[in-house]
Amino acid sequence: MKIITLALIMVLSGFATVVAQSPERSVIAELPQGKLILERSIIPDGIAFNDRITLEQGTDAVEIFASEGRAIQQVIAEDLNGDGVGELLIQMDLGGSGAFKEFELLQFKEGVYLPVWLDTGFVAGEASIEDRDGSGQKRVYIEYADTDVEPPVEDTAVFEFVDGTLQRLRK
């Protein structure tokens, strides 16, 4: 009886661990080349996140991005360069006392997503990709608090996709 109880506890606790560690999944976008999936999970007993983005084609899943400890907050799939294929803007929380974010942009080139831009900073930043001025050109907008000045002021960073990467238009 004791052995059966012990075995039951072990099975249940193992199941609980698996459930607790199961990543939270959400669909970012359905693209011609497959379904983009965001998986979020925290490494147990720590502050590191094991988030990742996969491209699922049928039963196959290919990892295209791993957060390496950072917490993915938002992924935006939008075509920035007008080639008909969406770029991926990834917004990550860094967890430090300064409340900074890290952003990466992935571009789909020759069948794979490659990182083409990285920027760190932007306190409490929230990103969007829009054509705000109706010019037909989509840009990246990051609303954030500029803590480089005292007292901090709210600001918007605007980036344009030029020569295969993002370039800031104005400070």
Add this chain to the structure above:
Amino acid sequence: MVKKYFPLVAMLLLSCNLLAQSVGGGLFEVNTAASDAKASVIATSSAGTNKNSVGDAESQKVRSGLLAAIVDFLTAISDGLVSTASADTGVDSSANILANAQQQAKILGLATNGSVASVTKTIERKTAELKAKIPQLVKHKSIGGKGISAGSEKFKTWFNDAAKYSKDWKFPDVTNKYGQKISREDYLRAIIWIESRGVHQSSSGKMTKSWAGAIGFMQLMPNTARGLKVNASDAAQNLKGGAKYLGEIFNSGSVSKKDGAEKLIMGACAYNLGPFSKSMKMTWDQLKTAKIPVETRSYGLKMKMALGLELSASEKTLADKWFVPKGQTVDEFTDEFYASAQGIAR
């Protein structure tokens, strides 16, 4: 090589032995009366603490640091490293080794011409000189009302409880410009001072909160506090959370792979920016001029100040530009900053 340095090594080992005895309270004592005039340091402990005994403890700490420096030097000789050490940055251990080598070379000059006694006197004088440079630490007082601060009655208990979490940190051996070995507790003090100036809650009961929502003594972000399984609003848990967070920084991620003062400075930058930022793969020399927030780069400089690490000329220029108040020199600000940070929980 061995033959050339044998008399030097033998002489220094002998002086180490003598110094070790003095660290243990033996053959000779630093003249605290002389140094007390300027800096008799550290009259910061709570009521009832004997000032002289604290001063003696500091003396011993300085001597221990000096002893460690001499041992480093001997190790450097045996490893044949002396000729390759760099004294430029003041950050890596090789810089310390060269500085120590130069210091010991001066001692050697005396030793070869004089007696062991003159060597020990020189060491004694150097120890006293270093001790005299330590700014008098600030005694933090209660801020009254509903305030919770480094001057609160229970603070020392909370601090000591939090410091237990620092035992597991992979913490480097670093000696500061005063000849003191930097402890885990010193590091916690520095973080508390940089983050919150030692105030968790104001006298009116308002929680110390950043623009972006970081809370309390250690300025924990809500998500980070959740991951650390602490309630950031509770002062004691906030301190524990900060100590646990520093454990993550020192033991995993990019900072864990660094060493010496570099690890201490980059650990501070990671505390502010986030330990898993790709910027943390840089060196401090790269980071301080990198395209990342000024706040994070300032944090590294403030940590150096709070730990008593020497700032280079270029770092002083940056500090002056970024955060040293007008009308105050960088050196004045640094002394005040060190005295306030290291006065916490004494």
